Amino acid sequence: MPLVETLLQELEQEAQTTRRVLERVPEAHLGWKPHAKSMTLGQLAMHIAIVPGGVAEAAAQPSMQRPLFPQPSPSSASELLPMLDDSVKRARKALEGLDDSAMAATWRILDGEREILAMPRIAFLRSVMLNHWYHHRGQLSVYLRQLNVPVPSIYGPSADENPFVQPAAAAAP
Amino acid sequence: MAIIDGMLQELEQEAQTTRRVLERVPQAHLTWKPHEKSMSLGQLALHIATVPGNVAQMIAQPSMQRPAFVQPAATQASELLPALENTVKQARAALGSMDDAALMATWKVLDGDREIMAMPRIAALRAIMLNHWYHHRGQMSVYLRQLNVPVPSIYGPSADENPFAQPAATAAR
Numbered sequence: 208m209p210l211v212e213t214l215l216q217e218l219e220q221e222a223q224t225t226r227r228v229l230e231r232v233p234e235a236h237l238g239w240k241p242h243a244k245s246m247t248l249g250q251l252a253m254h255i256a257i258v259p260g261g262v263a264e265a266a267a268q269p270s271m272q273r274p275l276f277p278q279p280s281p282s283s284a285s286e287l288l289p290m291l292d293d294s295v296k297r298a299r300k301a302l303e304g305l306d307d308s309a310m311a312a313t314w315r316i317l318d319g320e321r322e323i324l325a326m327p328r329i330a331f332l333r334s335v336m337l338n339h340w341y342h343h344r345g346q347l348s349v350y351l352r353q354l355n356v357p358v359p360s361i362y363g364p365s366a367d368e369n370p371f372v373q374p375a376a377a378a379a380p
Numbered sequence: 381m382a383i384i385d386g387m388l389q390e391l392e393q394e395a396q397t398t399r400r401v402l403e404r405v406p407q408a409h410l411t412w413k414p415h416e417k418s419m420s421l422g423q424l425a426l427h428i429a430t431v432p433g434n435v436a437q438m439i440a441q442p443s444m445q446r447p448a449f450v451q452p453a454a455t456q457a458s459e460l461l462p463a464l465e466n467t468v469k470q471a472r473a474a475l476g477s478m479d480d481a482a483l484m485a486t487w488k489v490l491d492g493d494r495e496i497m498a499m500p501r502i503a504a505l506r507a508i509m510l511n512h513w514y515h516h517r518g519q520m521s522v523y524l525r526q527l528n529v530p531v532p533s534i535y536g537p538s539a540d541e542n543p544f545a546q547p548a549a550t551a552a553r
Contacts (some may be wrong), residue, residue: 240487
């Protein structure tokens, strides 16, 4: 299996978990943030929804200019799931067909013509499209908890949901 | 290169970032939690400092019994960096010589004799040793922010540190 297909399969599997998190983002609190320096709930949720497609499209090019990191916020929580679905589709479209040599090729971030980062394309995708995405989803789970939204199981049990619980115990009150 | 070598390289690279996060955990707030249902800072930090070795040792076996998910807390912040170094060493010792066939073999979680989860060993390592680890480190960054601890750069800029800043702009401040 081509290397890129392994990454895309992981992306699509983890997107199902991300969906369970984003669908609980409460409309009433999109402007909430846990600290003055934090992203708002809306900014963080939209960042998570759009990361895969945005990163994949940048990674499919030979290089990109130093990013500005604008963090827009959705006008409604109902935008988040369609954005996530679109983002995952765009990631597949941008990346599928890249062969292993393209994945191993060097990809760069430039500031004008000055190189500020260079790494194999696959390392960038692993780090920024995937690992960085899980990082922010973890942050969002703390936001949801503080807003008293039940937190779904992500990798294991949350305080609200335990996929490892014995069926007998689950049936009991 | 054996598949496991790529994973262990990623583990050690990400451990350097994790170190930058754990070294900022404030001793005075180890029992702080953002919500009554949350892990305390000391629980979350010790979990992060012990995940890779514990998970690697479990997955090196053919199967494991359903975990109890007990979360001990660090009693001293000074425990955390030695625990992290030790856990990375444990992961390397448990996995370092694993060949690709062993990584593709099925690994199981059992409840007594009943199978409750089965997946290729490599998928379990990817999800639980690595992705789940990044998830909790993301949560930790929200804890540190709310405790007014400057948050290090993790994958990109934090509100306190920006590795992408132009040198000229940095010098101007």
